[in-house]
Amino acid sequence: xxxNVTSLKxxxxxxxxxxxxxxxxxxxxxxxxxxxxQEKNPVTDDEVNAVAKELYCPVCENVPLDxxxxxxxxxxxxxxxxxxxxxxxxxxIKIYLAEQYGDRVLAEPPRSGINWLVYLLPPALILxxxxxxxxxxxxxxxxxxxxxxxxxxxxxxxxxxxxxKIEAELKKRESKNG
Amino acid sequence: xxxEFGYGIxxxxxxxxxxxxxxxxxxxxxxxxxxxxxxxRAMLLIFPLTTISTLVLLYLIIRGDYSVAYVYSVSSSSxxxxxxxxxxxxxxxxxxxxxxxxxxxxAFAVSLRNWKRDYEFLPxxxxxxxLTLAFFLSMVVFIENPFIRFWADGMGxxxxxxxxxxxxxxxxxxxxxxLNPLLxxxxxxxxxxxxxxxxxxxxxPFAFAVAALITGRTDDRWIRITRRWTLxxxxxxxxxxxxxxxxxxxxxxxxxxxGWDPVEIAAxxxxxxxxxxxxxxMIQEKRGMFKQWNMILTILxxxxxxxxxxxxxxxxxxxxxxxxxxxxxxxxxxxIFITLAASVGLLIYRWKDLKSEASLHSVFSRESLFLINNLxxxxxxxxxxxxxxxxxxxxxxxxxxxxxxxxxxLRATGPLWAALLLLMGVAPLTGWTIAxxxxxxxxxxxxxxxxxxxxxxxxISGIFIIPALLGFWLITLVILVTFFEYWRGIKARIHSTGExxxxxxxxxxxxxxxxYGGYIIHIGVVLMGIGIxxxxxxxxxxxxxxxxxxxxxVSNYSVSYKELAExxxxxGRNVARxxxxxSKNGKPIGELYPRRDFFYDAQQTMTIPxxxxxxEDDLYVILVDWQPISTRMATFKVYHNPLVNWLWxxxxxxxxxxxIAVWPNREE
Numbered sequence: 001x002x003x004n005v006t007s008l009k010x011x012x013x014x015x016x017x018x019x020x021x022x023x024x025x026x027x028x029x030x031x032x033x034x035x036x037x038q039e040k041n042p043v044t045d046d047e048v049n050a051v052a053k054e055l056y057c058p059v060c061e062n063v064p065l066d067x068x069x070x071x072x073x074x075x076x077x078x079x080x081x082x083x084x085x086x087x088x089x090x091x092x093i094k095i096y097l098a099e100q101y102g103d104r105v106l107a108e109p110p111r112s113g114i115n116w117l118v119y120l121l122p123p124a125l126i127l128x129x130x131x132x133x134x135x136x137x138x139x140x141x142x143x144x145x146x147x148x149x150x151x152x153x154x155x156x157x158x159x160x161x162x163x164x165k166i167e168a169e170l171k172k173r174e175s176k177n178g
Numbered sequence: 179x180x181x182e183f184g185y186g187i188x189x190x191x192x193x194x195x196x197x198x199x200x201x202x203x204x205x206x207x208x209x210x211x212x213x214x215x216x217x218x219r220a221m222l223l224i225f226p227l228t229t230i231s232t233l234v235l236l237y238l239i240i241r242g243d244y245s246v247a248y249v250y251s252v253s254s255s256s257x258x259x260x261x262x263x264x265x266x267x268x269x270x271x272x273x274x275x276x277x278x279x280x281x282x283x284x285a286f287a288v289s290l291r292n293w294k295r296d297y298e299f300l301p302x303x304x305x306x307x308x309l310t311l312a313f314f315l316s317m318v319v320f321i322e323n324p325f326i327r328f329w330a331d332g333m334g335x336x337x338x339x340x341x342x343x344x345x346x347x348x349x350x351x352x353x354x355x356x357l358n359p360l361l362x363x364x365x366x367x368x369x370x371x372x373x374x375x376x377x378x379x380x381x382x383p384f385a386f387a388v389a390a391l392i393t394g395r396t397d398d399r400w401i402r403i404t405r406r407w408t409l410x411x412x413x414x415x416x417x418x419x420x421x422x423x424x425x426x427x428x429x430x431x432x433x434x435x436x437g438w439d440p441v442e443i444a445a446x447x448x449x450x451x452x453x454x455x456x457x458x459x460m461i462q463e464k465r466g467m468f469k470q471w472n473m474i475l476t477i478l479x480x481x482x483x484x485x486x487x488x489x490x491x492x493x494x495x496x497x498x499x500x501x502x503x504x505x506x507x508x509x510x511x512x513x514i515f516i517t518l519a520a521s522v523g524l525l526i527y528r529w530k531d532l533k534s535e536a537s538l539h540s541v542f543s544r545e546s547l548f549l550i551n552n553l554x555x556x557x558x559x560x561x562x563x564x565x566x567x568x569x570x571x572x573x574x575x576x577x578x579x580x581x582x583x584x585x586x587x588l589r590a591t592g593p594l595w596a597a598l599l600l601l602m603g604v605a606p607l608t609g610w611t612i613a614x615x616x617x618x619x620x621x622x623x624x625x626x627x628x629x630x631x632x633x634x635x636x637x638i639s640g641i642f643i644i645p646a647l648l649g650f651w652l653i654t655l656v657i658l659v660t661f662f663e664y665w666r667g668i669k670a671r672i673h674s675t676g677e678x679x680x681x682x683x684x685x686x687x688x689x690x691x692x693x694y695g696g697y698i699i700h701i702g703v704v705l706m707g708i709g710i711x712x713x714x715x716x717x718x719x720x721x722x723x724x725x726x727x728x729x730x731x732v733s734n735y736s737v738s739y740k741e742l743a744e745x746x747x748x749x750g751r752n753v754a755r756x757x758x759x760x761s762k763n764g765k766p767i768g769e770l771y772p773r774r775d776f777f778y779d780a781q782q783t784m785t786i787p788x789x790x791x792x793x794e795d796d797l798y799v800i801l802v803d804w805q806p807i808s809t810r811m812a813t814f815k816v817y818h819n820p821l822v823n824w825l826w827x828x829x830x831x832x833x834x835x836x837x838i839a840v841w842p843n844r845e846e
Contacts, residue, residue: 107586108582
């Protein structure tokens, strides 16, 4: 009798557990996000965003994927999450997406072919400018000092006069102190 | 009727601007003052006329006349009046009209100045704005007409034309589509006007440069006349850029203020060449040097202004092919080509007259440092120009679109900005013409050493990011040197006049507005630098999906999700608004309300962050997603943006400094 009661109790307990299990399963299916969270290695939003930050979807121009609010971009982020879960490295994911959708998904043009121009031309031009400037300064330095005060067409230059006074005053003071 | 009236006035304005251009050239060449005067008066008349057209369009928008296609596309009855005002420039046609109207204001102002002393410039100074006006007005009259209306014939076919097609009647849609929600922000009231004002005011220095080239009066008179115009242009452009940054920070919801978007860069480019110009004109004024270079910069800035408008208005950025679909793009291209070719031709013609009167004598003289400053600004400009244009080139050549994004620009321009900071710290201490490394070293070593305090303090507090430490050092150096310059001037004044400190500070600045205003601008720039370093190098972020009561942590903040509500607001949007409890170091400090607005009329969503802003840092929270039915779970993205407020404070200081520099002297 006592045994029966215990088994009845057990049965009741088991049903409760089963109900809870069923309910949990139901809840889990309602919230797929939770399923991933309960996995052994959940992929966090931050991991996804770290990769997405350096990607652009082909539709939303100039909006990085990590902050793009469109549904399409949300799906892309899920794709990235999937790939990270499968163990892909960020670079592999980027290459994969670039192969699928073209180089424009990358934050920078890949370093190949004509794209080298984007990296090489600005420094080359700046260098040319610097060399030109340097040579000119060297060349000009050799000339004698002819005209240190520029004759302006503007006869009234109260500001310059005033500054001269200040500079003169400063020189006086400096020489006194020194 | 009023629609035809507005359009008719536009046609008259266009005719007048063409007349002004022809009459000024004829009067200038044939030396006929009556023709020049006639051109000037035509110019004076264009301003009130375009004002009438602009007011007509505004009236149509405010009254809600949705039979006008432009009004339909940018406004709706649920929009408040102040937003309807901004709808004037919220679309293509309206913004081109607005551009032309602002140009007319400046053309009016320059026509009114006292021309006695510079009469020979007058016809050519009229020519440039009148041609620019003719270009923009013809665009508005022929291609992007803001007065086009909807018509429907008996078969239900809809026409979009200016005048009534045969057998068709006017249709009046009950409501408009409304302004792009992204533009429904107070910053958008002032950002486009400020930017456009900056753009059009750069036309005036260019007009004087062209006049100087044509007349052969290539001394520094044109520079002296235009320096205030250039400063005003620069001020407006700066205000426009800063407001755009603030708008992006408040409205775009990606935690930043500057995304190196081509549209942003389009506005930055004339600012870069304009800033270079503001510095290099000083060498021409003081030493009669680099006249050729100043001409080049002035021409470049003008064409970058037109090019910037072209980039944002032609649709070329979304695709090279969109460019060919509208006539706007090719016309802009043609206009840029013609103005550039003509002004470069003139420049070559006068090249020899523009030889320097003096030469450089030292690498460390102020003129050399100004030249290096120009090289750096040009370097940044090259990076920007190439970065914006390369995707177009790539699409044309290989058919492959590429993105040139922030990593490229940050890497390429970062060292150049740093070098500019260094110059800002060094140049004020150097003298004109003759300066030796030894003498510079003598004045520089003290501030350079003292300013090491800030990177050392940062390192002690655990910051080991080299660019940040370098940045902090340079910023402190600039601040020290600038204050030293002020103090030197004040000391000299106190000594020579016996004034007290405050009077001498006041008079020093008042009598040398450009120089000391310029120093204040430098302080503003480095304060902005603090904010930029803060957000670029120290921004952290995290994202997570929370149920009520759960929290996210970033830096020493934690935000916990309290609740979320979805409701319809009376102005035609659906709002999802979350409430978050914020605590710092475990202490509750308040609530934040990030939200997502959905605009029914425009079918667009907007992400409005919840921001807690202090001088130390900003906590910036975005509502990324939520479960619509239960509103039990929501995803948030939290940014910690250290020091970013200094960016806005620095901007205010920069504007204050520019105002001092721009303020007219009593004698003038």
